Amino acid sequence: MSVELARRLALELHQLPLIDPHSHINPHAAASKTLADLLGYHYYTELAHSAGLEKSQIEEPGLDPKEKVQRLVGKLGDLENTIQYSWLIEMCQVFFGFEEDRLTPHNWERLYDTAAARMAQPDWEEQVLRISRLEQVFLTNDFDDPLTGFDTNRYIPCLRTDDLVFHLAKSQTRERLEQATGITVSDSRSLSSAISKLFQHFTDHQCRACAISLPPSFTPGPVSAAAVEPALQNLLAGHPLSLDEATQVSHFVFWKLAECCSEFKLPFDLMIGVNRRVYPDGVYQGQDLFDQRCSLIQYQQLLNAFPQVTFPISVLASVSNQELVSYSWIFPNVVTNGHWWYSNIPAYIETDCRSRLQAVPQTKQIGYYSDMYKLEFGLPKFTMYRRVLAKALAEDFVIARGWSEERALELGKRVLRGNVERIFKM
Amino acid sequence: MSVELARRLALELHQLPLIDPHSHINPHAAASKTLADLLGYHYYTELAHSAGLEKSQIEEPGLDPKEKVQRLVGKLGDLENTIQYSWLIEMCQVFFGFEEDRLTPHNWERLYDTAAARMAQPDWEEQVLRISRLEQVFLTNDFDDPLTGFDTNRYIPCLRTDDLVFHLAKSQTRERLEQATGITVSDSRSLSSAISKLFQHFTDHQCRACAISLPPSFTPGPVSAAAVEPALQNLLAGHPLSLDEATQVSHFVFWKLAECCSEFKLPFDLMIGVNRRVYPDGVYQGQDLFDQRCSLIQYQQLLNAFPQVTFPISVLASVSNQELVSYSWIFPNVVTNGHWWYSNIPAYIETDCRSRLQAVPQTKQIGYYSDMYKLEFGLPKFTMYRRVLAKALAEDFVIARGWSEERALELGKRVLRGNVERIFKM
């Protein structure tokens, strides 16, 4: 009974047009060109590598897309159980009329050709958006992105700031900053000006959020211009920084970002908990992991210092979800944001979603984002989430609390879309 | 089928008269006087504030109760999804005959008046207890509570000791201690005597437990009288203490409490894991949060040093629950105690309750306490727990292990009530 009810609710939720509040879409090439673009998603390359496919097989320079697909398909059998595999099959079925439930060495080539033909249609991007009911998609823009040449009403700019906070010591980062702003960073004051100028540029181009991913140990605090100056001068002189100095610079820049979010009225997406390059021999984008020993208490100073800034927070470790629920329940400026990466599988989404629905004000929950690199992934990823959401609505609201299906759907639609509109001022 | 079975079991459990082993009831004003007493519970004020209602709106000095309710009701729409909202509606329906499922700007006033009339009945407190099947309710008494003027057989005194352990440096605390005991604290010896005297006073008045809430970092150990003396003298002289000194004093007092629990044969309720004033601009009682990085290994010395003291332990973070299960399974003197605060929502109670039922001796589980400030909350909070408990009994015992419903109910009744009687020697 509850299975039927959940299916009915999922079907209703499926009708709702979506705004995807976080992706890595390239607006100049949003949709895929071949199956290699789908199978090249790090979920497949890293899982295939984890299952034994050599990195050199996957990342061979100059590898032909078709050959790449053939090699990956040869390893897909080992991944059939994964939820990521189910995304792939769903995309193939919905977008390319694939009628089987396994992609094998025997059937991939025909699918490859069918897909290539479909993807070559001039309106393929439009088709994908329409079939997926995606109206708007947030991007992840480098801070020096000119933000031109695409429709910023469809593809919403988002200022990604990892490089500024964690890689300012690289001369390349500073050069990009200078080119983007026309400001030569020579001290904390000019650094602040350059950052402000980025915010001006981004908000001039319909930017709706600032975002950053953060390691589990990050514990931001205010650093005065005077305090950061010595470390910053060392950095600008190209000297290697001590850990303390590097931390000071990171904190200074991070705090400046929060100040700009306040000034420019942008939500600041915090994606908390990733350790980069834990497995440096892994495939591209398949090297990062995490340390569950991380707490939102590390953000206490920040959250108190910027009551006027909304912080949509994602946590990488599912064990951090209860803290996220509790901090969102107490702090007016904390909002739950999606189900990120290693927590983005039904087993974890279920508990995380249920706890949020039970304890965080309904206006403070951003249900889901795709995190996708290619447009076709929006459909299966949102479908996965909608099923989990529908199950939670069915069991915890319709059955356990006696809500009508209509009322449960209202709640579902709010976390799926309504809150995105309101929180990001769409 | 399992839904029906769980409903049947919940209904049976509902018949059982309860002893509530932890609350914040004021025995001189146990029941509510107006709806403002219900909506003034920190769950509603903090959630409304989190959803955007200004603290000044909620805590305006001299605010009329009716006006306060109106303001809060105006924000309740944002909280309709929360389990706390469902408590409110259940109370209104059961106690005041409310027939709607939403409390809105349009219907609240009539309810307010109905409720006020009911609450004004001279036997309202008796009615609430009877309807809620509450026989006895544990209190949370300040250490200097005279414990007079109420029926200590109905409202069971419990010695709350946070102030002694964490706020002895405040002159006010020491003055209260002197007034309560007639002992002027001048050194570790007189401090010990004063504490003993409190235990004598409390046990003379039917006190059944000593209790304390503890921060995630707390790691108690024995401190000798000689070792604490310098720090204590600094404290008594009003000098600011170093972190080390403050810790020494806290540990000394805490250890003394455990010794008194042993001497006076009182269980020592440990409520582990709360960080106070994380959000200092929050509403009253809506400022505390936690750090999940906490372990029961921190209590290893304590648990080994006091084998004769029973420690009913509550953990604030659900991720600590497996440790609680495991420590209760190994240590004879550790008992699981309820589902506390941020873990007191069905999504977390479910897993926490199931794991306890599967791995902790049935005699060592205190199923639930209300933690309530006003008597009306006992009903919906215990109901929430009973539903989760009934579901666990249905699925994990009747269905999965083939138990009869009667046998499952026996287990349920034991954790709901039987263990409270035995562990607290009622």
Add this chain to the structure above:
Amino acid sequence: MSVELARRLALELHQLPLIDPHSHINPHAAASKTLADLLGYHYYTELAHSAGLEKSQIEEPGLDPKEKVQRLVGKLGDLENTIQYSWLIEMCQVFFGFEEDRLTPHNWERLYDTAAARMAQPDWEEQVLRISRLEQVFLTNDFDDPLTGFDTNRYIPCLRTDDLVFHLAKSQTRERLEQATGITVSDSRSLSSAISKLFQHFTDHQCRACAISLPPSFTPGPVSAAAVEPALQNLLAGHPLSLDEATQVSHFVFWKLAECCSEFKLPFDLMIGVNRRVYPDGVYQGQDLFDQRCSLIQYQQLLNAFPQVTFPISVLASVSNQELVSYSWIFPNVVTNGHWWYSNIPAYIETDCRSRLQAVPQTKQIGYYSDMYKLEFGLPKFTMYRRVLAKALAEDFVIARGWSEERALELGKRVLRGNVERIFKM
């Protein structure tokens, strides 16, 4: 419906002959002789002790087995809810024709005699293996085990190395090492030679894995022979070691083990997260607990340094499971291994099993091991796991993803058995 489906799948999985990849079976006395061997399992003694039975009652020197059973049965009532109790009843029913569902002071003696008679049959061990469908069982062998006098094709040797890594400072350990290898350890070089010789001996006797259990704080790294030499000389001279020195020696030995695993092509089972002797007054094997603050990031260096070694990893804390899932999904040499000890109850296995099935390549999951000391426990422990696995297959694959039952069973059989064969090269 899903309950029926899960039952059907569990029944099918029950037909599959098993290889148990981790146990503590004594191959010279694999099966039990009396009920005391079953009730003497630490799960029962520690739970009975936790529920109030004195340790002296359980571990009285020279205690008659029958008397021991009588004493434990007297306390079993308190444990009836535990999953461990359900194992006991299942064994009694299947192996001894017990027809009741409770073991009580009134019915235990007849069962004791029946069981003793059955266990006295010359082919009892064969009967248990046949009824349990156990084909091969991995052992946990001391490093100085001669590995003779039993069928190493049925009972598979596994080199357990805790003593070498953590207790080399005990002269007894070094004497055992010398006796086993004929090598007198006088420096890091001879220590390395002795360890290599153990691997040669074990692999000569069909050993299929090296294994170790590790405390939550363990963070291995390489230590050169030169660097360890001073600490090692202190150790060999019988001097007490500083914490740093002890760590150096542990890390040196551990790294050498990993090198040998590489050289001798053995998987290295890591069982991560146990604190020993947390409750030193507990019964035998009922003294260990854990600290949930532990991360697989601590093994980053190891996993990168030995890409050619397979690491089947078990985690003691369920909160570590998401890390295990994620590290297995990224690192080719990490494999999930069973559900260990305090995580070995259905409430935790469920989520842990589901998350693995959803995100780790199906070839990289070792579903379960018994960890048993006596052969009779294989049946109820694997049955518990099979039920959870069948439920996950039913709900997450057949129902949620539309898989056929056959396909779901293939997946189940692979994690139950197929992967054991392949990963341990049976």
